[in-house]
Structure formats: C-alpha cells, structure tokens
Amino acid sequence: MILTSKFLPCRSFPICNLLRNTMEKGTLTPSRIVFLSKTAIDGCIQKRVVQTAGMIGLCIVLFFSVPMAFGQDTGKIKLAAFDYQPFFYQESNEIHGLGVDLGNELFRRLHLETELTLYPLKRALEYMKDGTVDAIMILVKTPERERFLVYSEPLVPAKGYIWSAADRQGGPVNFERLEDLRPYKIGVTVGYSYGGPMDAFLKSINTDAAPQEYLSFKKLMAHRVDIVPATDIIAGSMIKKHPEFHGKFAHSSKPFHEADYYMGIGKKSGLAQMVPLLNKTITEMKAEGFVDKIIKKYTE
Known part of the structure; x- marks a missing residue:
C-alpha cells in the first residue's frame, strides 16, 4: 500500500509535515500510521486518499482526540535554550552545545522544523508555562517543574x-x-x-x-x-x-x-501529545550510540 500526500494540504502543524514527509519518502507503514494517528490533530487530517495497486480513491479516516498547537502557531517547534555549558552556549551569534546537537538530530529524524532561542532560564520556564515555548531539550526534573511540564524518557x-x-x-x-x-x-x-x-x-x-x-x-x-x-x-x-x-x-x-537530564515539554504545547513518538526516537538514538557520541564530543 502506498499513501500519497497529494490531499494533505494542511501545513499549519508540525505533525502534518511529519506525515507528509514520511508519505513522500515512502516510509509511512501501516503500524506507523496507527502510531501517528494517536498523536495527531483533531480534524486536521481526515478522509485522505489511499492508492493501492488495483484501486485509487479508497479513503481512510484518522480520528484524533486532542487538538494540537505549537509555539505561537508558527508551524515550527519553538525550543528554548539557556546559558548552560556544555548543553547550550552562544558563539558568533549562534547557539551551540550538547543539547542543541541532540535536539537537531531528534527533530531531523521526525522531519519537524524547529526554532531555537536563547533566554535566561527563569524566562524560558515562564514561557513554557504560558505556551510561548514548546520545549527545552535538557532539564533537571523537579516537583515544581512537573506542575507545568511533561518529560521525555531519560536523555542524558x-x-x-x-x-x-x-x-x-x-x-x-x-x-x-x-x-x-x-x-x-x-x-x-x-x-x-x-x-x-x-x-x-x-x-x-x-x-x-x-x-x-x-x-x-x-x-x-x-x-x-x-x-x-x-x-x-x-x-x-x-x-x-x-x-x-x-x-x-x-x-x-x-x-x-x-x-538524568530530560527533555522538558510544556503541558500547554501540542508537543506534549507526541511524547510517545519522542520517546521512541530517543530510545533509538541511545541504542545506536548517538547520545554517547555527543556526550564524549563535549567532555573528552
């Protein structure tokens, strides 16, 4: 079975871009459809065309339960960083660091665009509370932060x-x-x-x-x-x-x-609905040795 993104016009949400990209790359398997359908946007993708070897026009309906909104609805995941070497630091007007490298790889694998901004930590956390920012790649888990954040599986x-x-x-x-x-x-x-x-x-x-x-x-x-x-x-x-x-x-x-350090995701962000997919990708990155490779890059 081959899916087409021809009738997937919505570009407002990163999950749509993820589905579109995986469709176009031919990597959207039936099991992945089921997995993504649990994390996608209510009503954003419905009655999409499926092409099979012998029939065109078969429609499927993916039912989603939770509307998703991302950092000020720009269509990009808004990530915050703060001055915390080696995880985040600024050089020549660019943000670098272990957390940046991990975030770039994570969202590259998910075919999602990101926008990274450096803030003081306290401001970054406030933006997480009100939904201005979607996530911070590296955070320590605390009871206070758990009131407004959800966390990925352990990352570092x-x-x-x-x-x-x-x-x-x-x-x-x-x-x-x-x-x-x-x-x-x-x-x-x-x-x-x-x-x-x-x-x-x-x-x-x-x-x-x-x-x-x-x-x-x-x-x-x-x-x-x-x-x-x-x-x-x-x-x-x-x-x-x-x-x-x-x-x-x-x-x-x-x-x-x-x-452990975790990826912290704001509860008001639509990204919070994608935690299972984020965790799956993080697990793959760790199993492949990518996370250890990046840690050594900055510490040895």
Whole structure:
C-alpha cells in the first residue's frame, strides 16, 4: 500500500509535515500510521486518499482526540535554550552545545522544523508555562517543574560530585552525608537545580551564588569558595574548553546525586501529545550510540 500526500494540504502543524514527509519518502507503514494517528490533530487530517495497486480513491479516516498547537502557531517547534555549558552556549551569534546537537538530530529524524532561542532560564520556564515555548531539550526534573511540564524518557545520564581546588590542603572534600558539607563555603549557580536533597540542603545554608557555572569554578580556583557541586558533564566540558582549568580541580570520591537530564515539554504545547513518538526516537538514538557520541564530543 502506498499513501500519497497529494490531499494533505494542511501545513499549519508540525505533525502534518511529519506525515507528509514520511508519505513522500515512502516510509509511512501501516503500524506507523496507527502510531501517528494517536498523536495527531483533531480534524486536521481526515478522509485522505489511499492508492493501492488495483484501486485509487479508497479513503481512510484518522480520528484524533486532542487538538494540537505549537509555539505561537508558527508551524515550527519553538525550543528554548539557556546559558548552560556544555548543553547550550552562544558563539558568533549562534547557539551551540550538547543539547542543541541532540535536539537537531531528534527533530531531523521526525522531519519537524524547529526554532531555537536563547533566554535566561527563569524566562524560558515562564514561557513554557504560558505556551510561548514548546520545549527545552535538557532539564533537571523537579516537583515544581512537573506542575507545568511533561518529560521525555531519560536523555542524558549525569553524576553530581563535590569539586575542590586540586591544590587544596588535605585533598578533595569528601563526605558521608550532605550535613558534612555545612562548614564549607559553597559556590552555586543562580537558578540551577542540583537534585532534591541537595537543593533542600543548599536552602538551609548561606551560599555564594554566581550567574554562570564557569564563574563558580573561577572562584573555586582562586579559593574564594571551598567547594562547588557540579555534574561530571558540566565540569568535564569546562575543563576541556578552558586551558586554565586543566589539572586545577578534583572531585569527591562518591557522587552526591545520580540522575538524568530530560527533555522538558510544556503541558500547554501540542508537543506534549507526541511524547510517545519522542520517546521512541530517543530510545533509538541511545541504542545506536548517538547520545554517547555527543556526550564524549563535549567532555573528552
């Protein structure tokens, strides 16, 4: 059976573009039709022509349950990024990073167009709440954010360690429980989550906050703070990128947190109805080694 996109005129929604592209490429199998029909737009695609070897004009009706709207109805997925190296950063007026590479590949496989804009994190999350933005490719899952976001399956694994200056007398700071860190001056980054237990602990003490993780590590190198919590990905990428950081830091023997980064999708976005398809594609990317390849690109 061969489907045609000849009678698929709607270009207002990305799901239509996905169906159109897969039709034209000849990759829309019956099972994929069923899968996509569960995530498409109510009434947007109905009574489309099916061509078979012996009959033209057989019509099928795909019934959809949820209307979908995407970032200000531009026909593109509106993605937000924030200054969070190595996941997102701006160079020469272009946004780069691990999260950008993963997002580009994810939506390339889905034949969907995207529009990426860099915002401060707090503003990006506000835009997710009101539906201005559809998704952020890399986010930590928190109870507060779950009120207005849905999440993909885990995308990037990470371990959070306590980092110290390499020349610290007595070696790196180790701990058995978070309370052991209370005597130290801790450098943190404004607006970031370090996981539930660490977030709660940091609220109970005075911290030295910086607008960027890079600045926290500069303070650590200058002994203006004693320790900095950070994931292996973030610290590894900074050490790789900045020669002045080579050999300057050491981390605790055990992590304070093991977690994953997720793709966060606004509940007001039509993209939330496509989570099963997003997860399926993410699973394929991980199984093929693509995600690990991108992580190594930025950290080794």
